[in-house]
Amino acid sequence: MKKKAFKEILKYVRVIVFFAVITILVEAVNYVMVQPGYARYIIHTVDNPDDGSDYDCIVVGASHGRASIDPHYFLEMEYAVNPINMCIQGATVIDNYYMIREACNNNDVKKIILELDYQYWNKNLKRDSDFGDLLVYGQLPFTSLKMEYIVSQLMDKDFRTIYFRRYAFAKNWKTAKKYMAIKKTDEYKNFQIEGVAGIETEGPYQGLGFFYRTKVTDKKGKLNPSPWTYDDLNPKVQKYFQKIVKYCKDNGIELICVTTPIPPSSVVSGAANEADTYFKQICDENNVRYIDGNLIKNEILNVSDDDFSDWEGHMNGELAEQFSEILTEILMKEDNSEYFYSGYDECIEAIKVRGNETKVLKYIRAAVFIAVIAGLVKCIDFAMMPSGYIRYIIHAAGNPGTEEGYDCIILGASHGRSSINPKHMIKSGYAKNPLSLCIPGESVVNSYYILKEACRNNAVKKVVLEMDYQYWTNDEARDSEFGDLFEYVQLPMSKVKLEYIRDELIDKDFRTVYFKKLAYTSDFSKVKYNIKTKLTKEYRDYDISAVKVCDANGPYMGRGFFYRENNNDHKCDFLVQEWTEDDISRKVIKYFQKIVDYCKDNHIEMVCITEPITPTAVVKGPSRDANTFFKDICSNNNVRYIDFTLLKNDVFDITDNDFCDWEGHMYGEAAERFSGIMSEVLANGNEEYFYDSYKAKIDEIERKKS
Structure with a gap:
């Protein structure tokens, strides 16, 4: 019994020793890396008045x-x-x-x-980040007040942040050595102002x-x-x-x-x-x-x-x-x-x-300076920006070649460009002159402005909006300046572009709005290629041959469709993407509503669709919940919604191998088949083509696998 009790005690001793060692290491790292800051000095000064x-x-x-x-x-x-x-x-x-x-x-x-x-x-x-909450806390002496701070403010924070003051660490070893030198001085030890780093600034x-x-x-x-x-x-x-x-x-x-x-x-x-x-x-x-x-x-x-x-x-x-x-x-x-x-x-x-006392010369100098900078920016843009697909397709929409122009516009992102060949809409009689304006990465916000830009030069009567749940969630990368600007930079100067600036870009870094740096090539060796391409007649004439499209993986077939070739792409492990209505971006809903209102105000027939994705993603992914949400939001706005995920297997027989990835980018052969079916459904309805529920669809997928 004594031996067993001893082992039990030894277990706790080891735990205590472990935490003690970790605490010592943490304090040692803090001592080396944490800036000797002003908060430490001023809090100690207030706690210890000089004259008592x-x-x-x-x-x-x-x-x-x-x-x-x-x-x-x-x-x-x-x-x-x-x-x-x-x-x-x-x-x-x-x-x-x-x-x-x-x-x-x-x-x-x-x-x-x-x-x-x-x-x-x-x-x-x-201001509610870990750093914002810990700025002062880290320098408070350990008292009941500090414990109150921890209980009321820090219980939901990363525990490592509370003890490990990494947010105040030196950015590099050179700076850390400088901090160490300060901490060895009597001024630091005695809480004097000279013992505070960077205070001279x-x-x-x-x-x-x-x-x-x-x-x-x-x-x-x-x-x-x-x-x-x-x-x-x-x-x-x-x-x-x-x-x-x-x-x-x-x-x-x-x-x-x-x-x-x-x-x-x-x-x-x-x-x-x-x-x-x-x-x-x-x-x-x-x-x-x-x-x-x-x-x-x-x-x-x-x-x-x-x-x-x-x-x-x-x-x-x-x-x-x-x-x-x-x-x-x-x-x-x-x-x-x-x-x-x-x-x-x-x-x-x-x-x-x-302010009215300012001289006119001040404004003249400013105008000249801005003109010079604008000229330099244009030169840099010309050299650094690749000849991209967005420039080509937006120009195509603005120059349809007929008096009435395109009567049907397809909006969406990469799924739409991979899946929909608009030529089938002509065959089914759904549209006379359709064009896909689907662009990889295109958000619903961008779709709204692309639609308005297309309607400036075309008598658009129908709009097909591709709905992909990945573009409806809050996403830092998509909501970044690049996400907002990568299509904006290719819009021609017009009322639509000015509206875009007013609504979306007024709070952005002004350099990003006018300086197309986010679209620049990251390889300076390609600058020569950019300049050479842009000096060609094909580039000036907006010919597709002057466009380098790296992500299409197949030939351009016209009307905004690329035929993705089946290269037996290796798919990585399938990762289940979480999706709930709580994740939905309010901004996306706002712009979806703007698209709906714009179509109604301009007597444009609007149809929302979701294309098929891999059977594995249908079973394991969130498409059931997401597409149910799409169905509801479309129903609430009296907009037709077609969920092509529910196509019966005998109507559109597909496997995971008909896609280059789990997300749902179709290979060309499947895309041609789907485009024909989609165009037929758009024109005629064909409700018999669909399962009446996701359960029926999933049961059929599971049956087919077995």
Whole structure:
């Protein structure tokens, strides 16, 4: 028994030793790799006042607050006895709550200035990532407050992230060695500002948590105002703001909320008006004083775009000193209405009056510069962009060669291009002059604009929309800038293209919208081939021979159809793709509805179809659920839907070997057979061709296999 008990104890000892070793290794890696950051310094400073007296006034917020508010003015003008600025770059309202709690655990705090920046209140910004939640947590001392932080914020996070501070790691070994050198210094060990890495980039540290920014950035880039609506408010942030308000009231602390000024151009073009109006509203509702720095009159605080290092609102030191002094005056007065404009209308009008003083020469220089850049961009596009299929097929749709043009357009992605030969529609009498505009990777968003572009030059009477469930889910790659832009760049300049820019690209990187870099060849050795091809008559005449199509795997048969040759492609292992209606993209549904509405408004007959896929995918994949959803959404919109997955085996006999992959890209022989059947069904109905349920279809597939 003793031996058995000993073995049992030894088992637990081994577990404890294992965790101890892992913990030591983790701490060792953290010590080597984690940046000696500013959060560590400022939290320790607040917890350990230099002269032993408590901080009675703290400023909390993010980078705007750190760049804009110098607490020395609170001290000099006797607003506070011992103030400090605790603002940390990237700190959220959630972080602010725990920072306030941490400060109050070690100080008799009487006043709190909470800097409000609307960007941190937007649920669409990635402030709820592991890094966003752990920025301040990693530097809090281990106390009951830190345990509360873990329980309330981090229980659903990757446990490795909580203990392993990988998000704060050096990017390379050279930087890690630099961090190690800093950590060996007395300044780091004694929590001095000189022991913080990269702090010199902010400008000289003035003490009390304030940096005097000396760097003036003239090249701010394009002013791209962050959109803001009440619908974008993050409920989590609202909740923690209320917790800050309650904590201050419960502990007799005066809370003042402040929005620091941002560049005048950002005030005019951005979302400051609605956001700061909202801040005033919630502060009034909670009996909290609110000061909007953007509304300070120009004659009191002369602000220009050049006083900031960026459009977001990070002040340079000179303006920060002026603002801090005026802010202190406002804080010390009960009636300070003479400092402010009556509202944003008056404020923006004053900004515009100042802006009208700009000389015409400034705009001429800008126009010349833009023209030169545009010329260079065109030259680079010419050399770097391959001659692609999208350019060819969109031009074909815009130049049908007949007065009425194409009467039937097929929209979709790679399945449609592999499966549908429009010539069979002519044979069945369904269409007189059909064209497939299916393009690999084409999203429903792109289909909408491709349809409108086709209708500019054709009397389209029928639209066949291919529906593939893979294009209806939220997908980061498909929703990326490349996903949005790879077809847009080939649209001719028209009202449709301008609408595309307005609806989809206005929030994109402006360089990507005008600079077709996402379509560039990644191999510079092909630049010579691109230029040579584009100098040919075939390229200028939009001949298919000047198009290099790498993914068609077969000859072009005309009307947007490629005959994929059966090369006995090796299929990888079948992977079951999860699919639920919860995964469906709201954006895709929105654009499907726009296609439906456009067809109805223009008296175009619309039919939605799903092509057959491999029998294995029918049995094991999500096509039953997905296509049932398609059937329902089409029914709700009075749109005809045909699920060709349910074709009877004696009508369309296929095996997995009729496809080059599991997804459902047909070889040419099967595609020709399917196109004939599809065209016949489109023209005549032929309900007898279909199983009445997926169960019947799957049972037949299983029977055939056995």
